[in-house]
Amino acid sequence: MQQAETAELFAINSLHAPLGAEIVGADLSRPQGSKQIQAFRDALDVYGVLCFRDQTLTEQQQIAFTEQWGPLEDFPEENKTVAASTVYNVANVSAQGEHLPETDHRVIFQRVNAQWHTDSSYRYVPAYASLLYGIEVMPEDALGGRTGFSNMVLAYEALPENLKARIEPLHMVHSYEHGRRMFASLPPLSNYEKNAVPPVSHPLVRVHPDGRRSLFITANAGNEISGMPLDEGQALHRELVEHVSRPEFCYFHKWKKGDLVVWDNRTTLHKAEVYDMARYRRVFRRTTLAGEGPVLGPYSTAVVSRAKSSHAK
Ligand SMILES: [Fe+2]
DSSP states (O other): OOEEEOSSSOEEEEOSSSSOEEEESOOTTSOOOHHHHHHHHHHHHHHSEEEEOSOOOOHHHHHHHHHHHSOBOOOOOSSSSOSSTTOEEEESBOTTSOBOOTTSHHHHHHHHTTSOBOTTTTSSSOOSEEEEEEEEOOOTTOOOOOEEEEEHHHHHHTSOHHHHHHHTTOEEEEOHHHHHHTSTTSOOOOHHHHHHSOOEEEESEEEOTTSOEEEOOOSSSOOEETTSOHHHHHHHHHHHHHHHTOGGGEEEEOOOTTOEEEEETTTEEEEEOOOOTTTOOOEEEEEEEOOSSOOOOTTSHHHHHHHHHHHHO
16 A cells, blocks of 8 residues: 655555545544644545544544634534534434434434535535544444445546536536435424525536536435426436446445544535444534635636636736
């Protein structure tokens, strides 16, 4: 395995997959230096997914580590297995330690995440990165339960040229409510939630500050493409979701207790692989780094003016 020493305290090992690296030797329960945080940010830009092994983090320590990267995002739900509003317990176990039945809303919510998505795409400014910590994981030999990741820079680059041209000006409609409609037994949105997260649209082609392009779609927050007939847009959406599922873009993470996995929501998609929720308990804790601005596409003013000024030079 290729290994690059970035500081005395930790090493970054590429997973030699389409995305992902493992970081060993870092103790995230302690304050990190600004150089370390910058090294983690740079590594996330390169690898899209970072797995910090063997961590022991209280809720406060996870929040503190996340805050060192930047501002945290709040979650819009009113009722979930939660403590602080910036922490989401991705668990089939209640805060009191009770193994929840599969019919519990808090468990069904997690099945919405079995579709490819990027976190909080339903916001005007979607999340930068998510940090998911494995507190209770399944036994080594249990089937399923991995988290899948797909590299959206590679997925965009691999599109046929005619499809790249077709999606260049298009936007997808993202709605938090879409996930609720996927399971009839989930409660409708409250007025509080509706006001907190109204539907938004984002370009299908995301242009990053460094000029890279990536696909920006989700399968859990909608399937409508603005400006197209509904059936035609949904067919295009299906085609793109099939495309991002191709193994050459993907890495599936098998969880070990103490893993803290960080992913870049701007350039990757992820999904929760199904597992036997009635048989196995599982507890993950998530914190989320807020995005730094709206999703820019090829025709966004900032991108067009950047292109014009670089032409003029
Ligand atoms: Fe997610």
